[in-house]
Amino acid sequence: GVYAIRINVSDGTINATDDFTYTINDVTLPNIDFVSPTEANDSQLTRNYIQVNVTASDTNGIDTITTYLYNSTALVQTNTSTTSPLFVNFTNLPDEVYYFNSTANDTANNVNQTETRTVSTDTGPPTINYVSPTENSGVSKNQNYVIVNVTAGDPNLDKILIRLYNSTNNLINSSIISTSPNFINFTNLADGQYFYNVTANDTFGNEADLTTRNITLDTTIPSVTSLVESPSDPTTYVSGATYQFNATITDDNLDTVLIEFDNVNYTPTQTGNVYNLTRLDLAAGTYNYYWYANDSAVNVNSTLDTYTINNATGDITLLINGSASNQTASYTTQTNASATTLYGSVTLYRNGTDVTSENNAFITLAVGYYNYTAISSGDQNHSSASETFFVDISKSSSEVNLTLNVTDGNITIVQDSSIYLNVTTITGDSGANLKLYNAGTLINQGTSPLSNLTAFSTVGIFNITGIYEDSQNYTNSFETWYVNVTEAPDVTNPIVSSLTESPSDPATFDPSNIYKFNATVTDNRVLDTVLIEFDGVNYTTNNLTGNIYNLTLTGLSVGTYDYRWYANDTSGNTN
Numbered sequence: 125g126v127y128a129i130r131i132n133v134s135d136g137t138i139n140a141t142d143d144f145t146y147t148i149n150d151v152t153l154p155n156i157d158f159v160s161p162t163e164a165n166d167s168q169l170t171r172n173y174i175q176v177n178v179t180a181s182d183t184n185g186i187d188t189i190t191t192y193l194y195n196s197t198a199l200v201q202t203n204t205s206t207t208s209p210l211f212v213n214f215t216n217l218p219d220e221v222y223y224f225n226s227t228a229n230d231t232a233n234n235v236n237q238t239e240t241r242t243v244s245t246d247t248g249p250p251t252i253n254y255v256s257p258t259e260n261s262g263v264s265k266n267q268n269y270v271i272v273n274v275t276a277g278d279p280n281l282d283k284i285l286i287r288l289y290n291s292t293n294n295l296i297n298s299s300i301i302s303t304s305p306n307f308i309n310f311t312n313l314a315d316g317q318y319f320y321n322v323t324a325n326d327t328f329g330n331e332a333d334l335t336t337r338n339i340t341l342d343t344t345i346p347s348v349t350s351l352v353e354s355p356s357d358p359t360t361y362v363s364g365a366t367y368q369f370n371a372t373i374t375d376d377n378l379d380t381v382l383i384e385f386d387n388v389n390y391t392p393t394q395t396g397n398v399y400n401l402t403r404l405d406l407a408a409g410t411y412n413y414y415w416y417a418n419d420s421a422v423n424v425n426s427t428l429d430t431y432t433i434n435n436a437t438g439d440i441t442l443l444i445n446g447s448a449s450n451q452t453a454s455y456t457t458q459t460n461a462s463a464t465t466l467y468g469s470v471t472l473y474r475n476g477t478d479v480t481s482e483n484n485a486f487i488t489l490a491v492g493y494y495n496y497t498a499i500s501s502g503d504q505n506h507s508s509a510s511e512t513f514f515v516d517i518s519k520s521s522s523e524v525n526l527t528l529n530v531t532d533g534n535i536t537i538v539q540d541s542s543i544y545l546n547v548t549t550i551t552g553d554s555g556a557n558l559k560l561y562n563a564g565t566l567i568n569q570g571t572s573p574l575s576n577l578t579a580f581s582t583v584g585i586f587n588i589t590g591i592y593e594d595s596q597n598y599t600n601s602f603e604t605w606y607v608n609v610t611e612a613p614d615v616t617n618p619i620v621s622s623l624t625e626s627p628s629d630p631a632t633f634d635p636s637n638i639y640k641f642n643a644t645v646t647d648n649r650v651l652d653t654v655l656i657e658f659d660g661v662n663y664t665t666n667n668l669t670g671n672i673y674n675l676t677l678t679g680l681s682v683g684t685y686d687y688r689w690y691a692n693d694t695s696g697n698t699n
């Protein structure tokens with residue numbers, strides 16, 4: 125408590141007084157105890173309530189009494205009173221382990237606490253549950269083990285028993301523990317169906333069971349066999365054809381079957397274990413397809429195959445002048461090459477050169493041997509195709525026209541006349557070479573028209589021939605006419621010239637002299653007779669050489685002699 129103190133002092137003369145206080149603090153803890161009917165420590169109650177009764181006392185008085193109830197994880201309830209005793213009945217409690225204690229504090233805030241007691245309530249069997257990663261009942265798994273995880277709630281839990289059975293209900297394994305949870309992994313199990321269940325009991329003999337679950341272990345992939353294709357692979361494209369793809373697929377737990385054909389998924393039809401995909405009117409090509417099969421344990425089998433549809437035979441029609449045959453013709457005959465196809469486009473070649481622009485056009489080919497080939501490109505479903513025919517163009521006959529002095533025939537002219545000889549191409553190549561012959565002698569050549577001014581000085585019949593030589597497209601040809609050259613009237617006298625004498629005039633007599641008299645005698649045509657009249661006597665001269673004529677005399681006497689040369693030609697002209 126707090127005490128007041130006064131001290132008075134006097135020396136007889138002076139009195140002195142001093143007042144002060146003195147405090148004595150309360151440090152004594154209150155008394156606190158559990159009293160009946162408080163539950164004893166470690167009580168196992170078969171009811172759902174807990175009773176706690178606590179008394180507290182203190183010299184200076186109790187301020188507060190508080191009772192606390194906990195479960196295994198948290199504070200459940202608090203009750204407080206300012207008077208002693210404090211009785212609390214904690215009711216409607218679920219089965220669990222509980223902890224309780226009480227505190228008391230006085231007005232000086234001294235606090236005292238009871239011990240903590242443990243009790244459990246158990247009004248029924250344990251509460252048990254399957255928990256993760258336990259599988260749901262009826263699943264199929266691609267594994268060789270079974271995991272079971274079970275929790276059991278009971279303050280007086282005794283045991284948790286997990287039992288594993290095979291498909292014939294034979295117990296093949298079990299797991300038993302006395303704490304929660306019970307986690308067990310049953311390993312190295314063969315494929316098949318398994319069953320498992322759980323029992324939990326408490327120390328009061330209460331027991332609880334979980335429903336039996338089943339799980340199918342399946343580590344085997346589905347079997348995909350007997351892949352059959354109709355028509356058989358490879359096949360040839362047919363418009364509108366039906367194609368069948370079959371597979372035999374088996375599995376104890378088969379779930380889904382699909383076929384991926386050309387990157388598109390299809391659900392096949394089923395007859396027993398045989399699955400079928402039917403496709404119509406497929407284009408030519410190579411197709412990849414996969415059979416997919418999975419079971420309820422997610423085992424997957426993917427089997428690849430290919431199917432080839434070859435191009436059908438392509439189509440091409442080549443006609444030469446309307447006929448599917450070769451052409452043999454002479455130059456100037458026109459050629460029509462016509463090519464058509466049902467599939468794709470057409471390219472037309474002549475001797476390897478693209479002449480598609482001339483398809484179905486009439487053209488005149490030069491002389492030669494030609495290879496006409498038509499090629500069809502084909503399309504997705506038809507192959508390329510080609511056809512070849514040959515065109516043989518031979519030379520045509522040429523024709524020339526020969527005229528003699530503008531006369532288309534033989535002519536007669538007088539000797540020493542000059543006339544034009546003309547040759548012209550009637551039928552032939554424009555640049556072909558022409559030749560002009562006179563009595564077998566080439567007198568001119570060149571392109572048409574060809575002309576030559578020719579002099580005829582000799583009497584006779586002359587063969588004049590105009591020739592067209594072989595050219596690219598025409599054979600050679602010729603035309604011949606004749607020139608008849610006749611003599612003209614001869615009115616020209618022979619010429620007598622270059623008279624010479626030996627010895628020269630005048631000469632000196634010598635009985636041994638030989639006297640020679642020469643003259644050059646010519647005629648424009650033909651000389652007939654050359655005579656010399658010497659001293660009144662006619663002599664026949666000697667033709668020494670060429671046009672030189674001679675008279676030789678001996679034994680002439682001294683004197684002066686007159687002599688005359690006499691010449692006449694065949695036309696009677698004289699000199």
